[in-house]
Amino acid sequence: MSSTYGILFKIATFGESHGAAIGVTIDGCPAGLAFDTDFIQAELDRRKPGQSRITTQRREADEFEVLSGVFEGVTQGTPIALVIRNTDQRSKDYGHIAQQFRPSHADYTYQSKYGTRDYRGGGRSSARETAARVAAGAVAKLLLRQLGVSVQAYVSQVGKLKLEKSYSELNLALAEDNAVRCPDPATAEQMFALIDETRKQGDSIGGVVDCVCTGVPAGWGEPVFDKLHAELGKAMLSINAVKGFEYGSGFAGAEQYGSQHNDEFYTDEAGQVRTRTNQSGGIQGGISNGETIYFRTAFKPVATIMQDQASVDAAGNAVTVSGKGRHDPCVVPRAVPIVEAMAALVLADMWLRSKSAKL
Template sequence: MGGNRLGKIFQVTTFGSSHGRAIGAVVDGCPAGLPLDAQDIQIELNKRRPGTSEITTPRKEEDKVEILSGIFQGKTDGTPIAAIVYNKDVDSSAYEAIKYKPRPGHGDYGWISRYGHYDYRGGGRGSGRVTIGHVIGGAIAKKLLENFNIRIIGHVTQIGHIKAKRVDFNRIEEYTLENPVRCADKKAAEEMEKLILDTKKRGDSIGGIVEVITLGAPAGLGEPVFSKLDADIAHALMGIGAVKGVEIGLGFKVAEHKASEINDEYCIKEGRIRTLTNNSGGIIGGISNGMPIVARIAVKPTPSISLPQRTVDLKSMKETTIRIKGRHDPCICPRIVPVAEATVAIIIADHMIRAGFIHPCNIEIES
């Protein structure tokens, strides 16, 4: 059974695996009238492309996108937008040796349990490489949201024990592009880079936290009871491979607080209703309140490490040991930034249409 689709009206269906022929996405439900070309998607794909620095996997992929449908005379025409990226630098040699030995921390065992027949090369469709589909969908969503002055900004806030200092929301985008770690706090970014390289040398990997902020979203996004905006964001973000937790606003810190300390009180600023604080991260009771929407994800260390690990040989049903070769990221956080942005963008775009802020058929029609 499926599960390869995100969004209810703005729907992104993705396909493809790490070592297959191509990876792609079909975006159905994008209104007509949106100016869009391959370059809009390419820019976002370049942000997640591997091999761009010392701290990412050495796999070399150009990740050049090709749009197959849905654009007419430079604009979306309301029909599905299909876009693909061919896999080029495929090296499956390392995987034959371990095809019956599930790698600790990887989804191999679950996939085998579920499907029986499993593409074990590079993790198959369980690979991080499938997030190309997220990014294609997200690039289109971002372009759509830009037309409504909504911006989605991701950045790394923690790697291992190193935590970034909070930076003004409007500067994050600029700052994160300046370093390979995608952290807006320069000093922390340097330390993080060192930590990642150090971890890499030891054949290990390290986790971290990524934050995604949405600026400009109106109050009123989110459907009660089971399709709350934060629920849909949590769903989408938890769908990214390495994510083990999602929180909104203060997140897990709310457990330690009293309501009198963290309730966001209302005020009027420049004629608009705002809150004095934003502990709720822009979403209360599942509906946006017009403040910045703040979501954070816990990203586990890439499970592929070259150190020896215990596992089981599924053929002989005996315990054994593996060492994982292949090419991997010592810390996936920097490359998850554009993926998390894309993912949130899809959800916000979807809810903008669902709530009637964007016309479902053509963005030029007043909604």
Template structure:
């Protein structure tokens, strides 16, 4: 599918080396002021060429709205938009026409469609996430009115990992460094590590932590389409993502129930929990506490060194990769994680309203 969502939906289109990346957002509430500066800021956070530890591809990534916006506000009709590609080096991929790159989607796309765009991965390229950032920015504009905030940060690169949870760090630090880590000293270590890995022609993965605060209780479906399942599906749909956990996650498998039960309390007539091992979701439905989760990203599959593979006839060959690639996707993936979370939360907020008379 190229569409995500139930009531708030995004359908994206385009390829890395095609004319443009774009999308259509449907279900956007009417009358929302479209803050173009904010939307562009969200795209700039994902944009290539930001620092020495990301791909040097130069793109302005300016979004052009084609419909659904009039006199600076949303009209409630479908919002069509496009971001024109400007700086492709398609010739860098000429040697890939008859090869399958290890751990890429080349072979699987060929099996599924019988053909493929070998230039930069075509539709499987992470450049498609531009459309998600535009739609996510629009969703964030609505969530502002609801008092809901979505934010994320790099919490691990390789074996370098922040020891505390999201409450231990200052959000204001995230955008002050190239890796988007809220701890200045750890950020310096992560940046140096990524630079070293890059100099060796290698890549490294890591983890992004996401937080959603201000979510009202009652969002989510009771059996299928539980809120955490929707968030997991959205995150696992991001390029290079290999894992998702929320709340206590896999660490809870080592605990006893008596250690991780979230005891209910009442404060000024509001029901809260003393702890939040559940990650803000119980029974697939939000309980009003912070929703927090972790997303694991694999190392980028393109290595700037000789790699063994086969050609389309199955003959063994050695691939000499070229092109411009990220040694670590984490810094540019932070806004993508936020965008996907924002779309899911707005969609489920709208679904919750539809259940009420």
């Protein structure tokens, strides 16, 4: 099973939803980085369950322990190991699907690939695993902070309800002021109501998370196969429930002429080469060009719903699957820190790799 990501700033996650713990090892983090435990915990708190009535009611403190790689508050250049204990598992909620395949879940595919599966909360396929990514991403953010690089994500769409403003028109800091993590208060209120009504109906709904990366200098990215946008796409598509990724103009660019889409260069007053527009999303030729990097990630509706659905069991017999357990009616509010974490991991790795590009 592939549970590692990165070349120089490399992570490996471990653990299952209902196991003793989940965790991550980080290999390649430079020595001398101040290890801000309060910041890392705050990032985990943004992802943890039980935040409001529109998220899963599983109660996990998601407090992390440092097992190695840090001494006297500073990274040592050695592998960093972080662990998060599971404390609020309810495995009995999943006994009824031990031999049943839940629609649109990983039950059937895991069984087909491995010949066995941990049905308790989905085991390794559960989004519980992403807490380990957020912990590692927080360390990457601390590293990027030293370089003046910032990563900020927010919810831009829930169902058909869309935020009709671009990132440049918004105060992104407002995203943390509401449970939905949408930086427009009026739209956030409508989104909350839509998610809550969906929850009451025993259903789920999808959405979109936008992400903005500022301060990234020109020159990050590894053509031809590890282009910056390709790595960001892979990182986002590795997140549970993600169905789509686009950066810059994305699919809308297919409707334009080159004369409309091209980003013209100019030199600003400080002598810096800039572009007048940013259809490229801060990336050209697979390499950052110094402009703001922005992308969008689409999430499907959560597969577990509190309604009966038709399916089959391990023997191929027709069954009715009943939704039980504690699940998010919409994943995007808690996905925001996950998107940020994966973007930060990509950028940290690309920064280290860029240092070997030339003398």
